Amino acid sequence: MENIHFAINNSALLPKSKLLNNILNGKHSLEPLKNKKGFLFSYSVLEKLMDNEAKHHTKTLTNKENRNIRSLSSGEQKKALLNYVMLQNPDFLILDSPFDSLDATSVIALKKRLVQLSSKINIIQIFNREEEVLPIITHVLEIENDKIIKEILIENYNFKIENFVFNGEIPKSSTAYKTIESPLISFKNVNVIYDENQILNNINWTIHQNEFWQLIGPNGSGKSTILSMIYGNNVKAYRQDVYLFGKKKGTGESVWDIKRKIGYFSPNILELFHRKQTVKQMVISGFYDSVGLYKVPSTLQNATAENWIKLLNLEIDKDIAIQNISIPKQRLVLIARAMIKNPPLLILDEPLINLDEKGTAIVVALINKIAKESNTTVLFVSHRIVKDIQPDFTYELTPTKNGSLGNVKKD
Numbered sequence: 281m282e283n284i285h286f287a288i289n290n291s292a293l294l295p296k297s298k299l300l301n302n303i304l305n306g307k308h309s310l311e312p313l314k315n316k317k318g319f320l321f322s323y324s325v326l327e328k329l330m331d332n333e334a335k336h337h338t339k340t341l342t343n344k345e346n347r348n349i350r351s352l353s354s355g356e357q358k359k360a361l362l363n364y365v366m367l368q369n370p371d372f373l374i375l376d377s378p379f380d381s382l383d384a385t386s387v388i389a390l391k392k393r394l395v396q397l398s399s400k401i402n403i404i405q406i407f408n409r410e411e412e413v414l415p416i417i418t419h420v421l422e423i424e425n426d427k428i429i430k431e432i433l434i435e436n437y438n439f440k441i442e443n444f445v446f447n448g449e450i451p452k453s454s455t456a457y458k459t460i461e462s463p464l465i466s467f468k469n470v471n472v473i474y475d476e477n478q479i480l481n482n483i484n485w486t487i488h489q490n491e492f493w494q495l496i497g498p499n500g501s502g503k504s505t506i507l508s509m510i511y512g513n514n515v516k517a518y519r520q521d522v523y524l525f526g527k528k529k530g531t532g533e534s535v536w537d538i539k540r541k542i543g544y545f546s547p548n549i550l551e552l553f554h555r556k557q558t559v560k561q562m563v564i565s566g567f568y569d570s571v572g573l574y575k576v577p578s579t580l581q582n583a584t585a586e587n588w589i590k591l592l593n594l595e596i597d598k599d600i601a602i603q604n605i606s607i608p609k610q611r612l613v614l615i616a617r618a619m620i621k622n623p624p625l626l627i628l629d630e631p632l633i634n635l636d637e638k639g640t641a642i643v644v645a646l647i648n649k650i651a652k653e654s655n656t657t658v659l660f661v662s663h664r665i666v667k668d669i670q671p672d673f674t675y676e677l678t679p680t681k682n683g684s685l686g687n688v689k690k691d
């Protein structure tokens with residue numbers, strides 16, 4: 281039979297969808313997949329295998345290499361997962377957002393490999409953006425209430441984007457910092473070497489108050505390493521010329537003092553956190569730098585949270601558990617949480633991963649609005665170029681065999 285391959289728009293799946301499991305367990309109406317063995321290729325499967333490797337000191341994914349799977353770049357990890365999955369001899373694969381967190385070169389390599397495999401097996405691809413859809417896809421599955429209701433020929437499927445309107449201006453916080461030491465961040469001739477591999481080569485970068493920066497670079501170029509030197513406790517930052525809020529890192533201010541001045545967003549924040557919290561509690565928790573609310577907020581804090589909720593048109597969702605709202609809405613809530621105290625610096629670490637076109641457009645619009653209407657310095661980090669983001673400057677990392685070089689571009 282001519283191979284039939286399906287795609288599902290991620291935004292059509294419920295937050296706790298069982299559909300993919302049902303398909304894997306044969307509970308579906310898809311004729312070409314009847315009585316066939318499927319396998320899931322997803323970030324959660326990768327996480328589980330990596331956890332098992334760490335717990336049992338095994339090498340399921342990387343038996344030919346000595347390096348720990350966690351220290352590989354996202355592209356290398358996905359390649360290792362695909363090899364592992366294909367060893368199970370599946371008849372079909374469900375690819376859950378396979379290109380998320382991959383840079384352009386890794387996307388091309390993975391796409392090519394998947395297209396090759398599609399001549400032997402059927403594919404179901406969960407996609408976020410039209411540009412990701414594999415050229416071999418023949419049908420888009422329409423989903424309602426976690427069930428497949430229709431198979432639409434790809435040429436008849438409508439990929440449309442709607443506009444989103446914010447309801448007001450970025451709310452001001454009563455706790456906003458009055459004096460902010462300048463420059464906010466300064467790296468002078470910073471070098472990072474891991475296991476004899478040079479990762480960063482002579483990084484020089486200064487960020488001043490009120491600037492909007494984009495940090496961009498392919499997988500493995502050192503973006504997370506730079507962030508961990510600013511926000512985290514990366515020991516590589518000590519004994520080097522890294523200055524945060526006017527002070528040399530490691531000379532006085534604790535990591536907590538530094539974190540208090542930074543609003544931090546990463547899509548993984550929710551994964552670290554299991555208790556149910558409502559949208560509103562999550563927004564307010566940003567005042568306490570906690571993920572979730574454990575204190576009674578003041579009237580003023582409550583009012584500021586209400587202003588954010590109104591701005592984001594989330595009034596009807598405010599008492600719902602954050603796990604039960606859509607992924608784009610979760611991103612808006614977590615960005616509001618990071619921004620609620622109007623911190624001097626807002627770090628947005630890959631806020632667009634796993635979003636469809638509409639979700640990307642909304643989150644990009646919020647980021648541009650924060651940069652324009654607040655005094656907060658925004659540092660937006662991404663492995664891919666995002667066309668509508670409007671930074672003042674871009675810091676680009678370009679890998680070389682002697683570590684990544686940094687280059688400032690005025691946008």
Ligand SMILES: Nc1ncnc2c1ncn2[C@@H]1O[C@H](COP(=O)(O)OP(=O)(O)OP(=O)(O)O)[C@@H](O)[C@H]1O
Binds near residue numbers: 351354663
């Ligand atoms: N603790 C570590 N030990 C050894 N190597 C490491 C360690 N942490 C990072 N690396 C290596 O440093 C390089 C840069 O990694 P980093 O995670 O900073 O890149 P990135 O640009 O954030 O990548 P991605 O877009 O894939 O998240 C990679 O080659 C990675 O394998």
